[in-house]
Amino acid sequence: MFHIIEKQIQRIVSDHLAARYGETMAVAVESPKQSSFGELALPAAFQLARALKKAPRAIAQELVDDLGALPGVAKIEIAGNGYLNLRLDRGGYGQALLAGVADAGATGHKIIVEHTNINPNKAAHIGHLRNAVLGDTFVRMLRASGDAVEVQNYIDNTGVQVADVVAGFHFLENKSVAEVTALTREPRFDYLCWDAYARVSQYFKEHPESEKWRAETLHAIEANDGALAEMAHVVADAIVLCHLATMRRLGIIYDVLPRESEILHLKFWATAFELLKQREAIYLAEEGKKAGCWVMAGSHFRDHVAAEDDDVDDSKVIVRSNGIVTYVGKDIAYQLWKFGLLGKDFHYRPLLEESPEHTVWVSTDEEQPAGAPKFGAGYTVYNVIDSRQSYLQDVVAAGLRALSYGEQAERSIHFSYEMVALSPRTCVELGIELSDEDKKRAYVEVSGRKGLGVKADDLIDKLIEKALVEVDDRNQDKPAEERRRVATQIATGALRYFMLKFTRNTVIAFDLQEALAFVGETGPYVQYAAVRASKILTKFEERGERLPDFAAVLTKEALERQLATEDLWQTLLLISKAQAALAEALAKGEPAHFAKYAFQLAQGFSVFYDGYPVIHEQDAERRAFLLWMTQYFSKQLAWALGILGIPMPEYM
RNA sequence: GCGCCCGUAGCUCAGCUGGAUAGAGCGUUUGGCUACGAACCAAAAGGUCAGAGGUUCGAAUCCUCUCGGGCGUACCA
Known part of the structure; x- marks a missing residue:
């Protein structure tokens, strides 16, 4: 609701400035520093001062005189050196809220969000959790604002990390495919691999000559042939199920799991490779350390080009000298597919049913009966990947640009975040x-x-x-x-x-200690507020009473009387800012901002709870008003929790 | 070397395209449960926004430099 008024006023004022002064500018609408100044503040006079060469205060006066009445605004005041402070019409505002005025703002374009993307060779750790929670929450935010979103979880089942675990099982521990398959049936296979991966990594470090095992395994996987390839599938498929189970515990689910093996076997990479060669986006290095590799010149993805006399080679290897494509190469093919630019598609089979309404699909290289939804072909693509990989994301975008897909490169958004380390x-x-x-x-x-x-x-x-x-x-x-x-x-x-409170x-x-905290700025604090709010309403009905018809009891006059109490007005204002908070957090791409709003909402409720015993209120009008506030709180807290993916307990 | 990020209260962090007296949680001190559940609320103390210049009516925010820290710069991802 607040959001609507804000936008309305912004438009009116900016139209006025254009008509009156010929100035086209983004009119800033702020919250006043102190709530006693009103609900909205316009620093427009400051913005105009330079252009008009006039004192801000004089301009402010002129604006007040010219603007006249603004919808929903009771009073305009000039403050400080030229601020315009607006006071809303409280009764009218309350009535609009009662009537349930809402706003929407979907783009109509399909958005793809790729997140989680954990190497399927070991158990998920807290770093992966940050990725998944961030991605999942961002998806919920987009959907709450009306966007159509497809969630992809890319499975790198042909990469070095999987190969290392397989090499460990095969060469180091002499395990057969049957033995490894048996292991996958044990509980916590992902934990077992966690240790196995650490063991083989340590062994490679101590015996560098044994790294040839890795190359042999990678070759087998890429050719999709033999026991090593089979074992890689067994390991990766089992670990993927472990990851899905872990994420499900947090309410995180996916639409489709595109696998790297299909990028290879369905010739996604081969197709992209041909395109890249044709367009001369990559070339075959003939000398130096990278001789025999297909590389992309650094000039494609770096602003700063190494000096001529500098013998630093800043090119990026796309295909290794042994003929095996790197992750980035496959990622370029994948990114092309995400935008529907490859002219190829995966086959899909249902992997599991998260609920009767939701099936998770996985890519496959075999023909399937029809029935899968249409995946890919997004308009905007968000890749939730930690900031250490920004260099690789730049290479991927450069790949698109080199193939003359500049717009898609612009709409390839690296939704980056910093790592999770340990104190x-x-x-x-x-x-x-x-x-x-x-x-x-x-x-x-x-x-x-x-x-x-x-x-x-x-x-x-x-x-x-x-x-x-x-x-x-x-x-x-x-x-x-x-x-x-x-x-x-x-x-x-x-x-x-906890994962969301940091930007x-x-x-x-x-x-x-901090992650285990349940007091202060935490999820349980917000849940507690929601539980208490709904508890008031249940208690009320348990006493045999029924909620009044708010629209009938709370007339404009009644609302004006009630909202004359300053803290109640401030509280109502806070609740009504939910949509505005979501819009702002989306614009900033910061789920943390929305989490903060949810916390503030909960804080507002806790103060309200403490100050106003709703059920025990004697005055009928006041009680009806407080009940309405409680119901509104309850609804908005539940809405905010839903966007954060935080469940609402019945009690705590 | 080069690129990106960070430095704000004792600690952990917010701070919107520059705007009014720089905020929150934790911790500390003090007060509040015979009213809808105290996983809560109230109050207090706590700041040279790393430092120095600059732009501006106005700078934590923009620019330059310095200091300190992190990440990247792989034929790993």
């Missing part, structure tokens, strides 16, 4: 040995190769156990099974909020 304190708690050098650092980077990190499922388990203690403490009358479900919801809320370009120094 030294947490390392000590987890029994991770630190070098003296690491002890001095603010944080320690996790490393899959070293097996150093916090596994996602371990963290979730830990959170559930901790939440269960709290739930048990307060709800001994409830069934044990139900209490565990509630504890799980609280754990999910705590974890998702994207902040490195999270993961601290177990």
Whole structure:
């Protein structure tokens, strides 16, 4: 609601400035520093001062005189050196809210968001969790604002990481495909691989000559032939299911899983390779360290080109000298497909049913009966990938540009975020040995190769156990099974909020104590507010009373009387800003901003809860008004939680 | 070397395209449960926005430099 008024006023004022002064500019609409100044502030007079060579205050006066009445605005005041402060018509505003005025703003274009994208060779860790939570929340935000979104989780099942684990099983531990298949049926196969990967990485480090195993395995995988290739499929497919299960615990699901093996076997890469060669986007290096490799010149993706006399080679290898394509090469083909530019498509088969309404599809190289939705061919593509890979994302975009798909390159958005590292304190708690050098650092980077990190499922388990203690403490009358479900919801809320409270370009120094917190700015705080709000309404009905017909009882005059109480007006204003908060967070591409709004909303409710005993209110009109506020709060808190992917428990 | 990011309260972090007295949570101190559940609320203390220049009516925000930290610059991803 607030959002509508804001936009309306922005348009009116900017039209006025264009007509009156011939100035076309983005009119800023701000919130005044102090709520006592009103609800909206326009610094337009400052923006105009230079162009008109007049004192801001004089311009402000002129604007007030010329603008006349603004819709929904009761009063315009000039403040400071030339601010225009607007006060809304409270009664009218309340009535519009009661009538349920809403706004929408979908683009109509299909948006693809790729996230999670974990190498299927080991268990997911907290870094992957940040990716998935960020991606999933962004998707929910887009959908809440009306966009059509397709969620892709790319499976790199032919890469070096999978090859290393397979090489470890085969060469180092002499395991057969049947033996590995048996292992996948054991619980926590992903944990087993976590250790196996660390072992083989260590072995490679100590025996560099054995790295030929890796090349042999990669070759077998690319050719899709023999026991090594088969084992790679067995391992990757099993791990993917583990990852899906882990993410499902947090309410994260996908539409389609495009696999790298199909990028190869359905000749996506071969097609892209031909295009890249034809357009001379890449060339065959004939000398130097990269002789025999197909490379892309650095000038395609770097602003800064190395100096001539500098013998630094800044080109990027796309196809290795042994003929095996790199990840980036395959990613270029994949990106082309995402935009529908490759002229090829995957075959799809249903992988699993997340719910009766939702099937997750996976790519396959075999013909399938019809029935799969149409995937790919997006207008905008968001790749949720950590910032360390920005160089690779630049190469991918450069690939599109080199093929003269400049617009698509522009709409290829690297939704980047900083890594999750470990705080030294947490390392000590987890029994991770630190070098003296690491002890001095603010944080320690996790490393899959070293097996150093916090596994996602371990963290979730830990959170559930901790939440269960709290739930048990307060709800001994409830069934044990139900209490565990509630504890799980609280754990999910705590974890998702924790991953979202930091803005994207902040490195999270993961601290177990902080992640396990349920008080203060946390998910459970927001959940608690939502639970208490709905509890008031249930209690009210349990007493045999029924909610009044708000539209009838709360007339404009009644609303004006009630909203004359300053803190109630401020509170209503806060609740009504939900849509504006979502729009702003989307514009900024910062889920953290929306999380912050949800927290503020919860804070607003807690204060309201403390200050106004709704059910015990004696005055009938005031009580009706408070009940309406409570209902509105309850609705908006639930809406905000839904966007954050945080479940709402029945009790806590 | 080059590129990108960061430096704001004791700690962890917000701070919108420059705008009014720089905010939040945690921690500390103090107060509030016989009113819809205290996983809550109220109050207090706590700042040279790393430093120095510059642009501007106005700078935490933009520009330049310096210092400190991180990441990238792979025939890993």
